[in-house]
Amino acid sequence: MTDSEAQNIPALSRPHIEPGKLFIDGEWCEASAKGRRDVTDPSTGKVITTVAEADATDVEAAVTAARKAFGTWGQTSGRERARILHRVADIIRRREDELVAVESVDVGKPVSLCRAVDVATTAEIYEYYSGLAQTIQGATRQIPIPAHAYTRREPLGVVGAITPFNFPLILSSSKIAPALAAGNAVVHKPAEDTPLSALLMAEILAEAGVPDGVLNVVTGGGAEVGKALLRHPGIDKIAFTGSTQIGRYAAATAGEALKPVTMELGGNAAQIVFEDADLDKAIGSAIKGFVFNTGQFCMGGPRLLVHRSLYDTVLEILAGAVAGVPVGDPFDPATVVGPMAAERHLAKVEDYVRLAKEEGGRVVTGGERLELGGGYYYQPTVIADLGDDSRVVQEEVFGPVLTVQPFDTEDEAVAMANGTPYGLAAGLQTTDLARAHRVAARLEAGIVWVNDWAMLDPAIPFGGVKQSGFGREYGPEVLESYTKVKSVVISLA
Ligand code: NAD
Numbered sequence: 001m002t003d004s005e006a007q008n009i010p011a012l013s014r015p016h017i018e019p020g021k022l023f024i025d026g027e028w029c030e031a032s033a034k035g036r037r038d039v040t041d042p043s044t045g046k047v048i049t050t051v052a053e054a055d056a057t058d059v060e061a062a063v064t065a066a067r068k069a070f071g072t073w074g075q076t077s078g079r080e081r082a083r084i085l086h087r088v089a090d091i092i093r094r095r096e097d098e099l100v101a102v103e104s105v106d107v108g109k110p111v112s113l114c115r116a117v118d119v120a121t122t123a124e125i126y127e128y129y130s131g132l133a134q135t136i137q138g139a140t141r142q143i144p145i146p147a148h149a150y151t152r153r154e155p156l157g158v159v160g161a162i163t164p165f166n167f168p169l170i171l172s173s174s175k176i177a178p179a180l181a182a183g184n185a186v187v188h189k190p191a192e193d194t195p196l197s198a199l200l201m202a203e204i205l206a207e208a209g210v211p212d213g214v215l216n217v218v219t220g221g222g223a224e225v226g227k228a229l230l231r232h233p234g235i236d237k238i239a240f241t242g243s244t245q246i247g248r249y250a251a252a253t254a255g256e257a258l259k260p261v262t263m264e265l266g267g268n269a270a271q272i273v274f275e276d277a278d279l280d281k282a283i284g285s286a287i288k289g290f291v292f293n294t295g296q297f298c299m300g301g302p303r304l305l306v307h308r309s310l311y312d313t314v315l316e317i318l319a320g321a322v323a324g325v326p327v328g329d330p331f332d333p334a335t336v337v338g339p340m341a342a343e344r345h346l347a348k349v350e351d352y353v354r355l356a357k358e359e360g361g362r363v364v365t366g367g368e369r370l371e372l373g374g375g376y377y378y379q380p381t382v383i384a385d386l387g388d389d390s391r392v393v394q395e396e397v398f399g400p401v402l403t404v405q406p407f408d409t410e411d412e413a414v415a416m417a418n419g420t421p422y423g424l425a426a427g428l429q430t431t432d433l434a435r436a437h438r439v440a441a442r443l444e445a446g447i448v449w450v451n452d453w454a455m456l457d458p459a460i461p462f463g464g465v466k467q468s469g470f471g472r473e474y475g476p477e478v479l480e481s482y483t484k485v486k487s488v489v490i491s492l493a
Contacts, residue, residue, distance in 0.1 A: 011333070012097060012331060013331065014048075014101070014331060015098070015101040015102055015105060017039075017048055017049040017196060019036070019049055019050045020039075020049065020052060020195065020199045021051075021052050021199075022052045022058055022062075022217065022218055023202040023203075023215070023217040024058070024061050024062045024065050024213075024216045024218070025061075025062075025069075025212050025213045025216065026211075026213060027212075030052055031052040031053055031054045031055065031058050031220070032054075032055065032057040032061075033053075033055055033057070035054075035055070035220075036050040036051070036052060036053055037050060037051055037192065037221075038050055039051055039106065039195065040342070041106075041108070041375075042107070042108035042338070042339040042340060042341050042342060042375055042376045043105075043108050043329055043331075043339050043372075043373060043376075044373055044375055045343070045374040045375060048105060051196070051199070051219045052219055052220070053219070053220050054220035054225050055224045056224065056228040058218055058220070059187070059218055059225055059228035059229055059232060060232075062187045062216035062218050063158060063235060064234070065213035066158040066186065066187050066213055066214070066216055066234075067157070067158055067185070068213055069185045069212060069214045070155070070157055070183075070185040070214075073180075073184075073211060073214045074157070074184070075183075076183065078134040078135070078136055078181075079133075081133045081180065081183065082130045082134045083130075083209075084208055084209045084210055085127075085130035085133060085180060085181060085208075086126070086127065087207075088126040088177075088204060088205055088208040088210070089123045089126040089127040089130065090208075091204045091207055091208055092119065092122055092123040092204060093123050095200075095204065096115065096119050098200065099114075099118075099122070099169065099197060099200060100118075100119050102200055103168065103169055105196075105330075105331075106196040106197065107166070107168065108294070108338040108339040108375070108376070109330055110333075110335040110337070110338045111330060111331055111333060112333050112334075112335070112336075113292075113293070113336075113338075114330075117170075118167060118169045118170055121173075121456075122169045122173045122201075124458050125170070125173040125177045125458045126177050128458035128459060129178050129180075129458070132178075132181055132476055133180075133181035133182075135476075136153050136181075136182060136183075136479060136483065137153060138150055138151035138153050138485070138486075146492040147490060147491050147492055148489070148490045148492055149487065149488070149489045149490075150487075151485050151486065151487050151488070152485070152486045152488065153182075153479075153484070153485060154183075154483060154485075155182050155184045155484075156184055156237050156260075156483065156484055157184060157236035157237075158184065158185050158186070158187065158235050158236050159175070159179045159185070159186045159187070159237045159239055160186075160187050160189070160229035160232070160235040160237070160239070161186055161187070161188045161189070161239045162189050162222075162226050162229060162230075162238065162239070162241070162250065163175070163188070163190050163191060163198075163242075164241050164242045164243070165193040165194045165296075165341050165342070166194075166293060166296040166297065166298070166341065167293070168194045168195075168196075169201070171241050171264075172188055172190060172197075172198055173201070174458070174473045174474060174478075175188075175239040175241075175473070176188060176201075178473075178479055178482050179239070179482050181479065181482075182479055182482040182483045183483075184237075184482055185213060185215070186214070186215050186216065187216045187217075187229060188215065188217045188218070189217075189218050189219070189220065189222075189225045189226055190217065192219075192220070192221055193342045194341060195219040198217050198219070199217060201217075202215060202216075202217045222246065226246075226250070230254050231253060231256075233257065237260045238259055238261045238262075239261075239262050239473075239481075240254075240261060240262065240263055240264065241264035241265075241298075242264075243265065243266050243396075244265040244266040244396075244469075247263045247266075247469060250263070251263055260481070262470070262472070262473065262478075263464075263469035264298070264463055264464065264468075264473060265298075265464055265467065266398075266467065266468060267298040267300070267396065267423075267425055267464065267468050268302060268395070268397075268424075269299065269300065269301045269302070269303065269424060269425040269426050269445065270301065270303040270304075270416065270417035270427070271285060271286055271289055271301040271303070271304050271305070271427040271428070271429070271453065272305045272407075272417055272426075272427070272428040272429065273304065273305065273306045273307060273428075273429045274307055274410070274428065274429060274430040274432070274435065275307040275310060276430055276431045276432050276435075277307075277310075278429065278431060278451070279314070279317070281429060281451055281452070282429040283314070283318065283321060285449075285451070285453040286314075286402065287318070287321060287322060287325065287380075288453045288454060289301030289302070289304075289402075289427070289453040289454065290302050290380070290400060290401065290402040291322075291336065291337050291380050291400050292453075292454060294337050294338055294339065294378075294399065294400050295349075295380075295397070295398065295399040295400035296340065296341060296345065296398055297454075298424055298468075299424055299425040299447070299456075301425070301427055301453055302397060302401060302402055303393060303405070303417075303420075305405055305406075305413050305416050305417060306404060306405070306406055307406070307407060307408075307413075308406040308407065311406040315384055318364065318404070319364045319365045322366065322380045322381075322382055322402075323365045323366075325337055325380050327372075327379065328377075329373070337380060337400060338377075339372075339375040339376040339377045340376040340377070340399060341376070342376065343376055345376070345398065346369065346376040346377075346378055348397070348398070348399065349378050349397060349398075349399030349400070349401060352391075352392050352395075352399070353367055353381060353383070353401060355391060355392055356386060356390070356401075356403070359386055359387070359392060360385060360386065360387070360390075361383040361385055361386045361403070362385045363381065363382070363383055364382040364383065364384050364404070365381065365382050366379035366380050366382060366400070366401075367379065367381050367383075380400040380402075381400060381401045381402070382401075382402045383401065383403050383404070384403075384404045385405075386403050386405065387405075388405070388416060390403075393405070394420050394421075396422065410435070410438075413439075414439060414442045414443065417444075418442075418443065418444045421466055421467040422466060422467055422468045423444045423446065423464055423466035423467070423468045424447075424463075424468035424469075425446065425447050425449070426447075426449075427448065427449040427450070427452075427453055428440070428450055428451075429450075436450045444465055444466060445465065445468075446461075446463045446468065447460070447462050457474075458474050458475075459474065459475055460474055460475060461473070461474050
């Protein structure tokens with residue numbers, strides 16, 4: 001009996017994936033210029049399939065289809081949209097194995113993580129917004145003049161969704177599900193490196209009864225497809241998730257065209273371990289915060305700030321525990337850390353670890369590339385003794401690297417946690433309830449976790465402050481950014 005059979009985990013093999021086409025107006029089609037792009041399995045470095053490489057002409061076709069479809073979808077009742085979105089959730093659960101296999105082979109995610117987090121959360125997102133689709137409504141207003149006044153919440157029209165490589169299923173669904181729930185049509189551009197699950201989701205949405213043209217998927221480069229979406233006058237809103245650098249360009253370009261945007265950008269969160277923390281929980285959270293998704297996690301916690309009285313102890317425990325984290329083939333159910341999603345991400349991590357050593361950092365464990373089956377593997381790495389102004393502390397490394405720094409007082413810990421340009425997430429470990437609330441209020445972040453890390457749910461809004469962006473995804477709050485308010489005032493005179 002294999003380990004996975006013993007744990008009742010269905011074994012999955014690497015899927016065969018047919019070359020991908022664009023999905024426009026309910027049809028699968030080649031890119032107008034007939035371009036193709038290779039898709040690589042990060043655990044082997046080998047090309048597994050190709051997808052269509054679109055350009056502005058294809059974006060034009062997708063926007064035209066979406067505008068036409070919006071005419072009907074925007075008028076469909078919330079209840080009918082809810083039924084369809086609920087069917088999407090059901091089909092995701094039925095086709096779970098297929099989604100897990102495709103996302104794992106494309107991103108290099110361990111199948112166990114992909115099943116428990118990526119695919120499960122994607123189903124939850126559709127289920128959650130299916131519920132909310134029926135609740136969108138305006139309000140009546142009592143006013144002192146003889147008139148009946150009320151508001152209507154109307155869909156915006158066509159949403160351009162641009163998503164990054166690291167959580168393709170979740171980050172596209174966190175845009176597409178609420179956008180559709182509110183009655184919008186969508187043109188989705190997935191990341192170049194990891195486009196496969198977006199095409200599978202197009203198939204699933206069609207199977208669930210999402211009408212032709214309501215979701216269109218256009219694969220291709222950021223500089224061509226992404227830019228064309230940002231500028232297109234037929235797109236009413238841009239929902240962007242990606243790096244702060246590209247986000248700045250995207251916000252400026254969409255701003256030029258006066259399009260509303262939501263910007264979910266980079267992160268570099270701190271986890272603070274106070275002297276009264278439960279150390280087992282603190283170590284568990286610290287490890288989860290930087291090895292989860294091989295550290296390619298905007299809401300990761302790559303900066304551990306530890307009270308000086310615990311600094312040496314924490315480093316010693318971390319060194320042993322991190323060295324024991326299973327790194328390997330994503331299709332082995334025992335694997336916790338898979339490869340990085342692309343060679344260039346691995347090269348960036350190697351550069352940062354080299355820089356950390358030059359900056360006086362001490363590698364406590366890890367610090368090397370792992371030669372495994374030709375894949376893009378890096379050892380989970382802990383670096384101690386870097387100063388606050390170190391670039392490795394200040395910048396977003398986006399890999400399995402944790403820096404550990406000591407602090408003496410609560411004020412100092414808060415200042416260090418807030419001391420980078422980012423503000424997506426933050427966390428603290430304490431058994432003192434008053435301190436938990438006091439410090440949570442002072443941390444500059446869109447979400448604060450206490451005594452655990454990465455507790456997320458479609459019902460909890462998340463998003464950034466400072467250079468981590470603006471606007472919120474998840475929760476009922478996001479529906480406000482996919483609808484506009486119209487006031488109607490009828491004279492009673
Ligand atoms: P990226 O910024 O390189 O790319 C994001 C998307 O933008 C991709 O689809 C890309 O093709 C597109 N793009 C690139 N150039 C473009 C252009 N000129 N015009 C329009 N679109 C363009 O990001 P990435 O490397 O794919 O993802 C990692 C980054 O995303 C990290 O910084 C991470 O923190 C961030 N991220 C943020 C969140 C969040 O919720 N805040 C979630 C996940 C990832």
